[in-house]
Amino acid sequence: MSPATADVLVVGGGVLGLAVARELRSRRGDASVLLLEKEPEIGRHQSGRNSGVLHAGFYYATDSLKAELTREGNRRLTEFCRRRDLPINECGKLVVARDESEQEGLDELARRGRENGVELEMVTEEEAREIEPRVRTAGRALWSPATATVDPEAVVRELARDAERAGVEIRTGVAYRGATGGAGAGSVEVRTDAGRVSAGHLVNCAGLYADRVARDFGYSRRYRILPFKGLYLHSDEPAGSYRTNIYPVPRIDRPFLGVHFTVGVGGRARIGPTATPAFWREHYRGLANFDAGELWDVLRREAGHFVRNDFGFRTLAAEELAKHRRSKMVELASDLARGVETDHFRRWGEPGVRAQLVDVEERELVMDFLLQGDADSTHVLNAVSPGFTCALPFAEVVADRIEEEQGRT
Ligand SMILES: Cc1cc2nc3c(=O)[nH]c(=O)nc-3n(C[C@H](O)[C@H](O)[C@H](O)COP(=O)(O)OP(=O)(O)OC[C@H]3O[C@@H](n4cnc5c(N)ncnc54)[C@H](O)[C@@H]3O)c2cc1C
Numbered sequence: 247m248s249p250a251t252a253d254v255l256v257v258g259g260g261v262l263g264l265a266v267a268r269e270l271r272s273r274r275g276d277a278s279v280l281l282l283e284k285e286p287e288i289g290r291h292q293s294g295r296n297s298g299v300l301h302a303g304f305y306y307a308t309d310s311l312k313a314e315l316t317r318e319g320n321r322r323l324t325e326f327c328r329r330r331d332l333p334i335n336e337c338g339k340l341v342v343a344r345d346e347s348e349q350e351g352l353d354e355l356a357r358r359g360r361e362n363g364v365e366l367e368m369v370t371e372e373e374a375r376e377i378e379p380r381v382r383t384a385g386r387a388l389w390s391p392a393t394a395t396v397d398p399e400a401v402v403r404e405l406a407r408d409a410e411r412a413g414v415e416i417r418t419g420v421a422y423r424g425a426t427g428g429a430g431a432g433s434v435e436v437r438t439d440a441g442r443v444s445a446g447h448l449v450n451c452a453g454l455y456a457d458r459v460a461r462d463f464g465y466s467r468r469y470r471i472l473p474f475k476g477l478y479l480h481s482d483e484p485a486g487s488y489r490t491n492i493y494p495v496p497r498i499d500r501p502f503l504g505v506h507f508t509v510g511v512g513g514r515a516r517i518g519p520t521a522t523p524a525f526w527r528e529h530y531r532g533l534a535n536f537d538a539g540e541l542w543d544v545l546r547r548e549a550g551h552f553v554r555n556d557f558g559f560r561t562l563a564a565e566e567l568a569k570h571r572r573s574k575m576v577e578l579a580s581d582l583a584r585g586v587e588t589d590h591f592r593r594w595g596e597p598g599v600r601a602q603l604v605d606v607e608e609r610e611l612v613m614d615f616l617l618q619g620d621a622d623s624t625h626v627l628n629a630v631s632p633g634f635t636c637a638l639p640f641a642e643v644v645a646d647r648i649e650e651e652q653g654r655t
Contacts, residue, residue, distance in 0.1 A: 315640055373387075523563050
């Protein structure tokens with residue numbers, strides 16, 4: 247049987263796959279764009295299991311793709327939610343200093359924010375308390391008015407509707423299974439649950455499996471995804487008990503932001519997420535999605551990082567595992583706000599797993615988004631936080647890159 251064909255094949259129906267498919271189809275109305283998602287529904291992994299924060303863009307080193315895309319991504323998704331009447335809580339965020347020694351960290355964030363063109367204000371402790379009466383901070387805090395929270399699943403559903411309206415064919419419950427290697431120049435051919443598909447270009451937005459798909463095309467050779475699980479604890483205090491998101495000064499050498507408060511679209515708070523090493527890629531709860539091959543591969547790599555203490559992995563693992571105790575999470579959160587009681591935080595929420603990339607040659611966590619590819623395929627690697635915030639401009643960067651690569655041939 248001859249393979250099905252498409253001009254562009256997108257693998258992965260998370261926020262990035264959907265945004266890229268929609269962007270490509272809106273640029274070239276004559277091109278057929280097919281998106282494959284292995285799950286029965288779109289947005290089941292990182293895109294539907296995150297904190298839903300539209301970050302403002304002041305954490306990231308100025309020369310990074312994260313810095314380039316976050317401010318614009320925040321603006322565009324905020325507009326998208328307002329125009330489409332999707333839930334959004336434009337409640338801002340305070341970054342607080344837990345003691346005097348963290349003042350320097352606040353200054354560094356303020357500097358990055360200035361360089362990245364992000365609106366920020368350094369406020370006094372009193373001013374911080376006017377914004378959030380329960381906040382704790384040592385002397386000063388950084389106020390970000392542009393930070394907001396959204397309902398990530400609602401955003402993903404709306405993007406999928408948009409993509410379909412634009413003419414993208416979305417097929418759920420169909421997994422990409424590997425490249426056949428049988429394609430001629432200027433095309434790729436792959437195996438899927440629904441037979442072979444031949445395409446002029448493949449875009450890999452496979453999230454937790456993006457490194458594996460990339461290796462089928464000769465990319466991601468020195469990179470592997472190390473899954474880190476994020477657990478949340480929900481507050482049972484009424485909506486409005488916290489007015490704004492409250493974050494600690496993060497460690498600049500880690501891509502994780504530390505335990506923080508987020509106030510969701512309904513006005514209720516939660517604390518988290520952890521960044522605990524997971525044992526397989528979709529390791530959410532118990533043995534769900536268990537894969538023995540992955541367990542072996544991930545554990546072997548984690549054991550190596552642990553023994554060598556690559557990128558401080560031993561310390562990180564110990565700190566993060568401790569947060570599985572409710573009392574520990576609450577203790578860390580109470581450094582940021584007053585009246586935080588263990589009794590208010592009884593319910594663990596749906597966890598998410600981050601597709602964090604490790605450079606296995608340098609033995610380092612990759613801090614920025616990474617794009618690899620050529621005229622036949624493009625691979626979106628390390629689409630970790632703030633990948634959700636960045637989805638709309640990120641899709642344009644991917645589409646520009648495809649046009650450039652194809653223009654060269
Ligand atoms: C705990 C946590 C908190 C976060 N908080 C934030 C936040 O507050 N703000 C923010 O901006 N970002 C946040 N992020 C990051 C954000 O969620 C991601 O950057 C973003 O969702 C990545 O989107 P994606 O489309 O690349 O990946 P995903 O949403 O993981 O989508 C990949 C899709 O590919 C599919 N797939 C995989 N393999 C195959 C295959 N072989 N065939 C077909 N389909 C396949 C998967 O089923 C999946 O649906 C957070 C992430 C986590 C985990």
